[in-house]
Amino acid sequence: MHDDHDELIGRVVDELRAPVALDPAFDARVMAAVRQAAPGRWRLALRWWIEPRPFRLSPLTGLAAAAALAGLVVLGARAFEPRPAGGAATAPAIIVASTAPGSEVVQFVLVAPQASTVAVVGDFNDWDPGRTPLQATAGGGVWSVNLPLRAGPHQYAFVVDGKDWRPDPAAPRAVTDDFGAPNSVIIVGGKST
Amino acid sequence: MRHFLLFGLALASAGALQAQDPRLEGRLDPTTQAAVTGLLDSARAAGLPTEPIVDKVLEGMTKRASPDRIVAALRTLSTALRSARVALGPGAPEGDVIAGASALRAGAKPETLERISGVRGKAGLSVPLAVLSDLVARGVPVDTAATVIVHLAQGGATDADYTGLERGVARDIGAGAPPGAAAAIRARVAVTEGQSNGNGPPPGIPPKSPKEPRAKIPARP
Numbered sequence: 479m480h481d482d483h484d485e486l487i488g489r490v491v492d493e494l495r496a497p498v499a500l501d502p503a504f505d506a507r508v509m510a511a512v513r514q515a516a517p518g519r520w521r522l523a524l525r526w527w528i529e530p531r532p533f534r535l536s537p538l539t540g541l542a543a544a545a546a547l548a549g550l551v552v553l554g555a556r557a558f559e560p561r562p563a564g565g566a567a568t569a570p571a572i573i574v575a576s577t578a579p580g581s582e583v584v585q586f587v588l589v590a591p592q593a594s595t596v597a598v599v600g601d602f603n604d605w606d607p608g609r610t611p612l613q614a615t616a617g618g619g620v621w622s623v624n625l626p627l628r629a630g631p632h633q634y635a636f637v638v639d640g641k642d643w644r645p646d647p648a649a650p651r652a653v654t655d656d657f658g659a660p661n662s663v664i665i666v667g668g669k670s671t
Numbered sequence: 672m673r674h675f676l677l678f679g680l681a682l683a684s685a686g687a688l689q690a691q692d693p694r695l696e697g698r699l700d701p702t703t704q705a706a707v708t709g710l711l712d713s714a715r716a717a718g719l720p721t722e723p724i725v726d727k728v729l730e731g732m733t734k735r736a737s738p739d740r741i742v743a744a745l746r747t748l749s750t751a752l753r754s755a756r757v758a759l760g761p762g763a764p765e766g767d768v769i770a771g772a773s774a775l776r777a778g779a780k781p782e783t784l785e786r787i788s789g790v791r792g793k794a795g796l797s798v799p800l801a802v803l804s805d806l807v808a809r810g811v812p813v814d815t816a817a818t819v820i821v822h823l824a825q826g827g828a829t830d831a832d833y834t835g836l837e838r839g840v841a842r843d844i845g846a847g848a849p850p851g852a853a854a855a856i857r858a859r860v861a862v863t864e865g866q867s868n869g870n871g872p873p874p875g876i877p878p879k880s881p882k883e884p885r886a887k888i889p890a891r892p
Contacts, residue, residue: 605733631801650808656744
């Protein structure tokens with residue numbers, strides 16, 4: 479009985495050990511089929527984007543990422559905020575330096591892209607539109623001038639194109655408006671006392 | 672006699688020249704010129720500063736206001752200057768009188784000027800009164816603004832404290848705070864900081880309470 483089995487096993491082994499004769503075009507056919515089944519570069523890229531995958535994130539990193547995202551959203555929203563009519567917006571007059579005691583250099587800035595000329599008038603230059611013109615930046619649109627002013631409150635306004643009176647929207651307006659064209663107010667001083 | 676007559680004539684001419692500011696020469700019609708000259712003379716006689724009056728004329732002319740409107744504005748300004756002079760006393764500096772007039776026109780009462788003047792003494796009123804007008808212009812109710820300014824003065828606030836208050840209130844209002852609340856809270860902060868710098872609290876504002884120790888949480892068994 480055992481001899482019969484041994485003989486059968488021997489024949490199977492011999493059969494398995496015998497070299498298999500393959501069709502010479504077999505390799506080519508297999509490779510063609512594989513290439514056809516493989517996804518293209520674009521499909522792979524798309525799959526990379528849409529296939530869900532788990533990733534690990536610490537709570538701190540997650541918070542930082544959320545804060546950064548919120549910041550980007552806020553900045554983006556501000557970038558699309560509507561501007562005042564005429565394309566003008568202003569930054570408040572700011573004190574940039576102290577000069578002699580009791581006087582400081584104040585920077586007046588007006589953003590007026592469509593303006594041809596801008597001047598600042600006030601109680602510091604006898605309200606003379608020809609005395610203190612603002613200079614436009616190289617890109618245009620942003621007008622500024624630095625002016626030494628003595629300490630104390632000052633009223634001022636911008637004159638655009640020689641006829642358009644504009645108060646500084648970023649500065650408080652003078653309570654009194656005697657002539658129907660409101661002024662802005664800046665208080666110079668109060669640093670050294 | 673003839674010499675006296677000539678001397679008197681020369682004095683009168685000098686007075687007329689003084690009454691006429693060179694910046695106004697030839698820029699006003701005769702009627703307006705006469706009104707302005709009269710107001711300037713009156714201001715000088717009362718010991719009031721004349722520069723704000725000349726400045727108002729120049730502003731009106733540049734803004735092409737009618738002569739009537741210019742004269743009306745001058746009368747209102749002269750009245751305010753006179754009231755400020757009365758409230759602050761005859762020795763008050765011109766800058767204080769000008770700032771006082773501005774505060775009065777903003778709605779402040781003469782008593783407020785008197786109180787600030789009494790507390791500040793020679794420290795000057797120009798900046799506190801300018802900040803008062805500024806706060807009102809930003810929408811702070813005039814009574815609140817006056818109370819804040821007086822309290823800060825009583826707490827020994829400096830000009831820098833006032834301008835700091837003004838900038839802080841401006842920021843808070845810009846961030847959406849109601850103007851009155853912004854002014855009150857900023858004043859409170861300024862007073863508290865003044866206390867920590869050695870200045871006592873002003874009347875009406877209680878001292879800052881010391882921090883109470885935090886209650887201990889019992890440990891888990």
